Amino acid sequence: MSNKLTDQFKQIDELLRGARRVLVVAHENPDPDAVASVLVLHHFFKKRNLESFPYLPDQPPKYLNFLPGFFEIKTDIGSFKPDTIFGLDYGDFKRLKIPEEVLRGSSLKIVTIDHHLKSDQRGKIKILEPEISSTAEIIYYLLKHWKIEIDRDIAVCLLAGIFSDSGGFRHVSTSSDTFRVVSNLLSRGISLNKIVRGTLAFEKPLNLSRAWGQILAKTTLERETGLAYSWISIDDLRKFDITMRDFDGITNLISAGSPVNLGLFLVEQKPRLIKGSLRSEPSGGINVVKIARPLGGGGHPYAAGFQQQGTIEEVLKKVLDLVADATR
Numbered sequence: 001m002s003n004k005l006t007d008q009f010k011q012i013d014e015l016l017r018g019a020r021r022v023l024v025v026a027h028e029n030p031d032p033d034a035v036a037s038v039l040v041l042h043h044f045f046k047k048r049n050l051e052s053f054p055y056l057p058d059q060p061p062k063y064l065n066f067l068p069g070f071f072e073i074k075t076d077i078g079s080f081k082p083d084t085i086f087g088l089d090y091g092d093f094k095r096l097k098i099p100e101e102v103l104r105g106s107s108l109k110i111v112t113i114d115h116h117l118k119s120d121q122r123g124k125i126k127i128l129e130p131e132i133s134s135t136a137e138i139i140y141y142l143l144k145h146w147k148i149e150i151d152r153d154i155a156v157c158l159l160a161g162i163f164s165d166s167g168g169f170r171h172v173s174t175s176s177d178t179f180r181v182v183s184n185l186l187s188r189g190i191s192l193n194k195i196v197r198g199t200l201a202f203e204k205p206l207n208l209s210r211a212w213g214q215i216l217a218k219t220t221l222e223r224e225t226g227l228a229y230s231w232i233s234i235d236d237l238r239k240f241d242i243t244m245r246d247f248d249g250i251t252n253l254i255s256a257g258s259p260v261n262l263g264l265f266l267v268e269q270k271p272r273l274i275k276g277s278l279r280s281e282p283s284g285g286i287n288v289v290k291i292a293r294p295l296g297g298g299g300h301p302y303a304a305g306f307q308q309q310g311t312i313e314e315v316l317k318k319v320l321d322l323v324a325d326a327t328r
Contacts, residue, residue, distance in 0.1 A: 001141050005191045009145040011125050015084065015109055017041075021051045023102070025081035026135075027095040028057040029244045032199045034094055035060045036161030037113070037135045039069045040154055044143065053080045055188050057097035061245045067160060068153035077102060084109045087123065089135035091116035091298045096133045113138055115165075115173070117289060119298045130300060133173045134214035136161025140181050155188040156195070164199040167252065172282045200249060211240040212250060215265070220255050225323045226284070228258035244269065251277040260284035264319055266312050274315040278304045293323045 024041045026034035038054050045052035050218045054073045064070060077099060087110060102108075110123035115138060132138050133134050136158045143150060150158070161181060166174045170180075186192060211232065219230040237243065244267060255263025262280035269275050276295065278288035280302050288304040295318065297306025310317045 001110050001145070003125070005129070005138075005141060008125055008127050009142055012111060012142070013146075014271050015111065015125065015135070016048075018270050019050060019084040019109070021082045021084070023053050023055055023080065023085045023098075024088070025055045025078070025085065025090075025096050026088040027056075027090040028062050028097055030056045030058060031248050032061075032164035033134045033161040034065055034089045035064050035073070036067060036124075036157040036164075037139055038073065038144070039067055039157045040139050040161075041086055041088070042072065042313050043069060043154055043157075044146075044148065053082065057095075057147070059247060061248060062246070063198065064160070066194070067222050069157075076114055081105070083107060085111070085123075087112045087114075087121070088139075089114055089116070090121070093122050094120070113142070115245060116299060116303075117152070122254070125230070131173060131175075133154050133171065133175070133178045134165035135163045136165070137178060137181055140185075150185070150188065152188045154188065155185040155190055157255070159185045159190055159192070159195050168196070168200075173300070179260070184227075185214045185269060207240045208242055208246050210253050211236065211242050211246070215247075215250060216253060221257060224325070225262070225327045226258050226260035227262050227264060227323050228256075229264035229316065229319075230254050231233060231316070232268065233312065234268040234271065237268070239326065244275065247277075251279045255279040255281070258284075260286065262286050262288075262323070264316075264323075267317060268312055269307075274310060274312060276306045276308065276315065276319065278306075278319075286323075286326055290326055291319065294322060296318070 022045050024038050026038050028104045042052045042054040056073055087096055112123040112126045115129050115132050115135050118128055129138055140158050172256040215230045221228050251263050251265040254265055255261050261284045263279045265277045267275045280286045280288050292304035292306045295306035295308050
């Protein structure tokens with residue numbers, strides 16, 4: 001653990017001395033790393049006798065209900081008025097969807113813990129570590145700083161977050177330190193097979209299996225750039241009775257059809273509102289953040305996202321032009 005991280009953890013110690021009511025929040029359309037990170041800090045704050053409120057702007061994926069504390073997560077802040085906010089794994093502050101009235105408090109303190117590249121993160125303390133595999137891994141180091149005994153419930157959450165956001169230990173940010181952390185967590189008697197099956201959601205209901213099949217069947221390869229892409233329309237979302245939360249991991253499968261491991265998945269969330277997800281691998285040498293940022297998005301060099309106004313065809317053309325520039 002670096003001296004910089006240690007110093008920032010000490011700053012968190014100081015800040016928590018005055019905390020009473022803590023909002024623990026991660027990004028919209030939460031992935032396993034976001035959900036797990038929220039649950040771990042919520043678990044810790046409860047043990048510290050703080051009033052902790054675990055909040056996600058959208059319902060977490062049902063396949064993650066094996067995570068201890070899953071059913072404590074709220075999707076509506078309601079009347080809760082925090083004095084401290086821990087924003088986790090979000091990249092861009094607007095993705096937390098925190099109501100404006102909650103942010104108006106003059107004494108409100110914000111802490112960010114994130115492994116996305118520097119963007120619109122906020123806070124008195126901002127821990128930004130894009131070289132680390134996941135936000136869950138950063139939180140593991142925070143718990144070790146606090147000398148917390150990591151019980152089985154915490155270990156399950158941390159391992160799920162690390163495994164998922166490291167791409168099953170395939171992404172470039174997976175380090176020797178990551179494997180030391182994983183080894184320590186597995187020593188708590190956790191089944192790695194259960195984590196793998198849980199986070200990858202192999203067992204899908206029939207409607208979702210059909211939707212994934214349709215998306216993968218129409219995957220197209222742009223031969224000049226090596227980009228593999230697919231999409232789903234708002235009509236298909238309604239037909240299959242599915243939401244954005246049901247597509248975690250599909251962009252990785254799409255990118256597998258590219259000779260340079262470069263994938264794009266577009267979802268028509270609303271009429272003329274498109275959400276895009278980009279994936280690549282170090283072997284391809286393409287930094288997808290450079291494609292996402294001109295479209296108002298962000299993320300990691302090998303995993304990024306964005307939102308754009310327009311039709312799927314219009315947004316796809318913008319992405320294809322940006323990819324062509326990036327691969328020249």
